[in-house]
Amino acid sequence: MNTARSSASNRAERRREAEEDRVLVEQAQKGDRAAFRKLVERHQRRAFAIAIGLVRDENDARDIVQEAFLRVYRSLERFKGGSSFFTWLYRIVTNLAIDLMRKPARREAELFENPNISEDAEAFPFLARIEGANPLDVVRRREIAERIQTALDALPPYHRAVIIMREVEGMSYQEMAEAMEVSKGTIMSRLFHARQKLQRALADCYREHAGREPSRGKKKS
Numbered sequence: 001m002n003t004a005r006s007s008a009s010n011r012a013e014r015r016r017e018a019e020e021d022r023v024l025v026e027q028a029q030k031g032d033r034a035a036f037r038k039l040v041e042r043h044q045r046r047a048f049a050i051a052i053g054l055v056r057d058e059n060d061a062r063d064i065v066q067e068a069f070l071r072v073y074r075s076l077e078r079f080k081g082g083s084s085f086f087t088w089l090y091r092i093v094t095n096l097a098i099d100l101m102r103k104p105a106r107r108e109a110e111l112f113e114n115p116n117i118s119e120d121a122e123a124f125p126f127l128a129r130i131e132g133a134n135p136l137d138v139v140r141r142r143e144i145a146e147r148i149q150t151a152l153d154a155l156p157p158y159h160r161a162v163i164i165m166r167e168v169e170g171m172s173y174q175e176m177a178e179a180m181e182v183s184k185g186t187i188m189s190r191l192f193h194a195r196q197k198l199q200r201a202l203a204d205c206y207r208e209h210a211g212r213e214p215s216r217g218k219k220k221s
Contacts, residue, residue: 011172014084017042021085029076036076040069043086046169047093053164054097056153064100068092083178090165091179098157151201159194166191 021042027035044065051068052061071092072079079088152160158180165171165179173191177184 014172014175017086018084022081025076025079025081025085029079036073039072039085043089044069046086047089049168050090050093050161050164051097053152053168054094054157054160055100060100061097064093064096067096084175087175087178090171091181094161094165094179098161101157147202148198151198154201155194155197159190159197162187162191163194163198 021039024035024039024042028039047065047068048061051064052058055061055064068089072089079085152163155163161180162176165176171179173184173187176187180187
């Protein structure tokens with residue numbers, strides 16, 4: 001029941017946000033620069049979260065977000081509102097990130113530890129920080145977080161993207177499908193396989209933490 005109420009609340013919030021974005025887009029299309037700045041302010045954090053979650057480098061993520069908003073600004077007059085603004089923006093961010101990740105030089109660089117990721121820029125809040133926590137617990141949680149991140153980094157770009165969109169940003173299947181320009185069924189299939197890969201990669205970690213085997217999800221039809 002609580003989950004249903006939460007989902008309904010999230011959908012209502014998305015609709016409200018989309019309507020506010022629509023008004024700002026219309027104002028920006030008429031030359032209102034302040035309206036465009038508001039769009040940037042509303043979405044830059046989440047766009048950055050998706051970018052850094054994919055490319056795992058703060059500088060690259062900032063460049064991607066900057067380029068994405070530049071493309072949005074240049075194409076704003078042609079935006080007809082067929083999808084929500086944030087879906088359009090995230091499609092651009094995701095495509096830019098995946099294009100970067102597919103470059104051979106980038107793949108080679110990912111073999112080495114990336115020193116450019118600060119704690120404040122972590123895009124995967126699976127394990128919340130606890131103020132005043134036992135130092136051993138903090139170390140353990142950090143170890144688990146690192147294991148999760150390693151497993152995520154090993155996923156193909158399109159699998160990593162759906163995990164970020166669904167688990168971090170809470171996007172619906174339809175929003176994800178629009179953002180990645182594929183069918184809803186494709187999104188559900190990618191998410192299923194991405195979760196299976198993470199489950200296999202983290203099985204021993206889960207046993208240690210939960211004291212039992214992880215449950216095996218069934219693929220939705």
